[in-house]
Amino acid sequence: MSAEDNDQEQSTPVASAPRRADGADLSVYHGVWVFIELERGKVHPVSWELLGEGRKLATHLGVPVSGVVLGPDAPETLAACDGAFEYGADSVYLMKDTVLADYRTDPYTAGLTDLVQTFKPEIMLLGATTLGRDLAGALATTLATGLTADCTELRIDDETRSLAATRPTFGGSLLCTIHTLEYRPQMATVRPRVMAMPERVEGKRGQVIEHGCRVAETDIITKILSFIPDSDAEKAQLAYADIVVAGGRGLGKPENFKLVQDLAAVLGGDYGGSRPVTHAGWIAADRQIGQTGKTIRPKLYIAAGISGAIQHRVGVEGADVIIAINNDPNAPIFDFATFGVVGDALQILPALTEALRERLAARKAAQ
Amino acid sequence: MHIVVCIKQVPDSAQIRVHPVTNTIMRQGVPTIINPYDLFSLEEALRLRDQFGGKVTVITMGPKMAIEALKKCISYGADEAILLTDKVFAGSDTLATSFALASTIAKINEGEKVDMVFCGKQTIDGDTAQVGPGIARRLGMQQLTYVAEVEKVDLDKGEVVVHRRSEGGVQVLSTKLPCLVTMLEGSNEMRYGTMDDLFRAARYEVAEWDHKAAGITAPNQCGLKGSPTVVKKVFAPPPKAVKAQMVATEGKSAREVADSLLDSLFAKHSKLETEIGQ
Numbered sequence: 001m002s003a004e005d006n007d008q009e010q011s012t013p014v015a016s017a018p019r020r021a022d023g024a025d026l027s028v029y030h031g032v033w034v035f036i037e038l039e040r041g042k043v044h045p046v047s048w049e050l051l052g053e054g055r056k057l058a059t060h061l062g063v064p065v066s067g068v069v070l071g072p073d074a075p076e077t078l079a080a081c082d083g084a085f086e087y088g089a090d091s092v093y094l095m096k097d098t099v100l101a102d103y104r105t106d107p108y109t110a111g112l113t114d115l116v117q118t119f120k121p122e123i124m125l126l127g128a129t130t131l132g133r134d135l136a137g138a139l140a141t142t143l144a145t146g147l148t149a150d151c152t153e154l155r156i157d158d159e160t161r162s163l164a165a166t167r168p169t170f171g172g173s174l175l176c177t178i179h180t181l182e183y184r185p186q187m188a189t190v191r192p193r194v195m196a197m198p199e200r201v202e203g204k205r206g207q208v209i210e211h212g213c214r215v216a217e218t219d220i221i222t223k224i225l226s227f228i229p230d231s232d233a234e235k236a237q238l239a240y241a242d243i244v245v246a247g248g249r250g251l252g253k254p255e256n257f258k259l260v261q262d263l264a265a266v267l268g269g270d271y272g273g274s275r276p277v278t279h280a281g282w283i284a285a286d287r288q289i290g291q292t293g294k295t296i297r298p299k300l301y302i303a304a305g306i307s308g309a310i311q312h313r314v315g316v317e318g319a320d321v322i323i324a325i326n327n328d329p330n331a332p333i334f335d336f337a338t339f340g341v342v343g344d345a346l347q348i349l350p351a352l353t354e355a356l357r358e359r360l361a362a363r364k365a366a367q
Numbered sequence: 368m369h370i371v372v373c374i375k376q377v378p379d380s381a382q383i384r385v386h387p388v389t390n391t392i393m394r395q396g397v398p399t400i401i402n403p404y405d406l407f408s409l410e411e412a413l414r415l416r417d418q419f420g421g422k423v424t425v426i427t428m429g430p431k432m433a434i435e436a437l438k439k440c441i442s443y444g445a446d447e448a449i450l451l452t453d454k455v456f457a458g459s460d461t462l463a464t465s466f467a468l469a470s471t472i473a474k475i476n477e478g479e480k481v482d483m484v485f486c487g488k489q490t491i492d493g494d495t496a497q498v499g500p501g502i503a504r505r506l507g508m509q510q511l512t513y514v515a516e517v518e519k520v521d522l523d524k525g526e527v528v529v530h531r532r533s534e535g536g537v538q539v540l541s542t543k544l545p546c547l548v549t550m551l552e553g554s555n556e557m558r559y560g561t562m563d564d565l566f567r568a569a570r571y572e573v574a575e576w577d578h579k580a581a582g583i584t585a586p587n588q589c590g591l592k593g594s595p596t597v598v599k600k601v602f603a604p605p606p607k608a609v610k611a612q613m614v615a616t617e618g619k620s621a622r623e624v625a626d627s628l629l630d631s632l633f634a635k636h637s638k639l640e641t642e643i644g645q
Contacts, residue, residue, distance in 0.1 A: 039534055103533065104540075105500070105510045130533050134512045137500030141465060146595035149495040164599070170378070170492050176601045183595040222509050222542040225528065229536040243643065268645045285553055292494060300639055310604055321636055323628065324611060340611035341628060343621070351625035359629070360644045 029122040029184035032058040032065045033093070035112070035135070036084050037127050039103055040227070041076040045197065045240070046127030048087040050190060052198030053154055054125055055088045057163070060156045064090035066121070070111050072101040085206045088198050092206065093119060097213035102224050103131050107215045109138040115211055116143060121185050123163050125154075128189035136189050146180030147187040150291075152194055152314060162186060168291055168314050193239050193295045193318060238287060243269025244298045244319075246289050247277060248312075250305020250326060250345055254282040259349040260304060266356050269298070274306045290315035302352075304345035308333025325349070368421035368522060370412040371472050372445070372485045373502070374405040376429055376436035377492040401436045404487035406557045407550040411517060412485045413444050413558065419522060421482075422446035424475060428456055428467050434573045442560040442568035449475070453577040458591035461493070465501025466588050467581065472506060474582040482522070484547040488513060496549075503547035511540060512549045520544075 034054045037044040051067060058065035067084030071077035073096045081092045093115055099107045112135070116124065124139075126132040128150050140147035148165040155164045157179065163186040166177045180186040238244065245267065247260040257277070264271040271287065278288035289296055291311040297318035304325045306312060313336055316322065324337035325345045334340045341348055378397045401409075412423045425440040427433050428451040437448035451471050459467065475481060484506070486499035496512070503510035513532040518539070520527050525544040530537045532551055560568070578586050587593060614628045633640040 044534060102538070105503075105512075109504075130513050133496045134500060134510070137461075137495075137497040138504050138510060140497065141462065141501040141504040144462065144595070146597075147461065147495075147497060148596060149493075149497060168604075169494070169601075173603075174601055175604055177599050179597045179599050180595050181597055222511075222540055225539040225541050227536055227538055228530075267643050269643075292491065299642065300636075313604070321632070321639065322611075323632070334611045334613070337611035339628060339632060340613045341616065341624060342613065343616050343624060347621035348624060351621035352628070355622060355625040355629055356643065363644075 024182075026122075026182070026184050029120045031063045031119075031121045032061070032123045033068050033116075033121040033125065033185070034065065034084075034089070035124065035126040035132065036067045036069045036080050036092075037129060037131055038069060038071045038077065038080045039131060041074075043080050043083055044127055044129055044131075044192070046129060046132070046190070046192040048083070048200075049192070049195040049197055050125045050127060051084065051087040051089055053190065053195045054123070055198065057123060057154060057156055058090075061122075061161070063122070066090060067092045068112065068115060069093070070095045070100045070108060072096060072098055074101075081208055082205070085204045086200045086202060088201075090206050092208045094208050094210045095213050096210070097215070099213060099215050099217050099220065102227070103135075104220065104222050104224065105134055105138050106220050106222060107213075108135050109142055110215045111213055112139055113142045114214060116185060118211060119209075124185040124187045126187070126189045128191040132189055136187060140187050143185070143187075145183040145185060145187060146178075147189070148178045148180075149189050151188045151190050154188060154190070163188065168310070173310055191295050193297045196297075196318075238270050238272050238289070239294045239296055241270035241296065242298050243267045243300045244272055244289070244296050245269060245302045245304070246272040246274065246306060247282075247304050247345070248274035248306030249276045250307070251277070252305075252346065254280070256346055257282050259346065259353070263302065263349055263353045263356075266353050266360070267300070269300070272296070274312055303333055303337070304349055306333055307331045308336065368416060368419040368482050368520075369479050370416060370421070370423045370483045370485060371475060371481050372405070372409050372412045372423060372425045372440070373468055373498070374409065374425055374427050374436060374440060374487065375402045375490050375492075376400070376427060376433040377402045377490055399432070399436065401439055402487050402490045402492075404489055404491070404550075404552055406487075407552055407554050408485035408487055408548065409440060409443060409445065410555045410557045411548070411550050412483070414555070415483070415517065415520060416446075419520065424449065426451060426468065426471055426475075428452070428459070428464060428471075431575075437573045438568045438571055441571045442565050443558060444560055444564050447574075448571070449574045449576055451576050451581055453589075455578050455586040455589045458594060459589060460594035460596045461495050461497040461501060462595055463589055463591075463593035465498050465505060466593060467578070467583065468498065469502045469505035470583045471576065471581040472502065474576075474580070477582075482544050483527075484508065484545070486547065486549045488549045488551060499547060499549045506545075506547070509542040509546040511542065511546055513551050514548050515551045515554050517548065 032054045034050045036047045054065040067089040151165045153166040157164045165188045245264040272289040301319035302323045322337040324333040424447045425445045489496035516530040518528040
């Protein structure tokens with residue numbers, strides 16, 4: 001707990017949970033849960049990011065934060081529990097069974113519904129991944145509670161003790177803050193890289209609360225026939241890249257995208273594009289950056305020929321340094337970039353590539 | 368084979384402007400389109416109908432103006448269209464929306480058995496991706512989201528095999544009918560409607576259903592009343608206090624601009640200089 005959080009806690013006591021108009025007592029719901037997304041032996045890093053955010057909410061509420069792990073009865077499931085403790089969970093709720101070996105909507109929804117109804121958390125956070133969105137939508141319907149997707153900010157409203165979940169809407173033109181006042185748990189999803197990664201405390205452990213799985217394979221209609229992994233060459237690791245170069249419509253035509261890729265290559269980074277160019281098929285759809293694509297948090301982001309509409313802005317705001325190259329001096333991207341160049345991206349990009357190549361060669365020669 | 372496709376009429380987000388004073392969306396004059404993600408699902412449904420026979424019924428919940436979007440679907444080749452429109456639906460969040468649409472599909476199923484339901488992956492205005500799973504849960508249908516390919520449908524056995532996008536790869540799943548599918552973008556390309564379909568769309572009278580027609584006996588589960596989430600505040604993103612440091616370009620070659628940009632960058636962020644090219 002940081003000193004700052006402590007201050008906040010003492011200066012603004014949080015109201016107790018309200019009683020609903022129909023008399024349902026919401027105060028039996030207690031604690032913040034983070035769904036730990038374990039798929040094929042690996043935990044999606046968004047789960048750790050959410051534990052960091054869940055910790056802040058829990059501290060403010062004066063309640064514990066817990067990880068929820070569903071998976072097969074295997075070492076990687078227990079490793080996921082350890083990871084949850086190391087990234088900040090006070091306790092872990094665990095359900096392990098072979099029926100949970102690979103993600104499928106039905107067993108995961110049934111298992112998580114059972115856990116929520118048994119232990120009654122007040123807040124439930126999930127990553128807005130393909131798995132998390134599929135599960136969250138099903139779970140919220142089963143629990144008949146409120147779910148806010150793709151949040152960019154989570155806070156506790158002290159007056160109502162409710163989760164104030166802020167998210168972009170209308171393609172990011174507006175932000176709205178959404179509350180679930182009369183239903184519990186309050187559910188929210190957050191996209192990868194929107195929240196910062198918390199520090200890992202190696203070896204930290206806590207209590208594991210195991211709950212039996214009441215779902216049998218014979219009850220499950222959908223079967224997994226096979227899994228076709230993406231070829232690594234094609235897999236964009238864009239969301240977690242340290243350096244990203246992206247191009248937009250200002251590049252004029254698809255052939256010019258090579259200038260972006262060249263600069264990314266010399267920088268040792270990855271590349272992406274705005275919505276118009278990915279939709280036009282200039283580059284693969286999974287390289288789209290922005291509200292409907294990927295959120296990135298690189299150390300350096302270079303945007304060439306991208307005007308910087310709000311839907312793009314929300315996807316890149318987490319970058320440490322943003323360099324914008326655009327021939328329109330009034331482009332909105334200059335409102336949130338760190339460095340700006342008003343000029344022709346088709347000339348500046350190759351010049352940057354050349355200048356960097358020379359500097360890197362000089363650095364190598366000096367070593 | 369009877370397929371229901373759920374669509375939504377959305378404002379063309381590329382043209383949305385926010386009123387600078389009131390922070391509300393300026394809808395006037397903003398053209399509406401069929402949610403682009405819905406078209407991949409509609410096309411897949413049309414292909415299955417073409418292959419197996421049967422019909423495609425398109426539904427949407429919305430104001431009267433959504434008739435235009437439904438007629439567009441008819442022009443692409445859909446067989447029937449129903450508009451779910453009623454004051455009780457106003458202010459629905461995703462939970463209330465899935466209730467209304469699931470009730471409608473259940474009602475349609477009473478008249479003519481529904482084998483599959485298609486929804487868009489998400490909408491471009493709400494972006495939640497929650498309504499499809501919500502409908503599937505409520506109808507007790509198997510839920511197949513982010514489908515890149517419908518590999519096989521066996522109507523006799525009531526079996527479906529799909530390729531579902533997941534993190535790091537594709538799951539090949541088999542399931543039973545009836546099921547609900549949301550298609551991934553780029554999985555197919557919307558056809559051009561035939562002349563016959565265009566003429567049919569022009570004359571087509573879209574059926575309008577209120578909550579009673581949809582068999583809804585609990586209107587308190589609809590609209591604002593049926594929505595657990597409450598929108599407390601809508602606001603424009605705050606402007607960033609510090610503007611970009613602009614690199615002078617006048618009278619300079621591209622290379623000179625590039626060098627002066629890199630000099631300013633590394634002067635302020637010296638650590639970056641050691642991290643590039645790794």
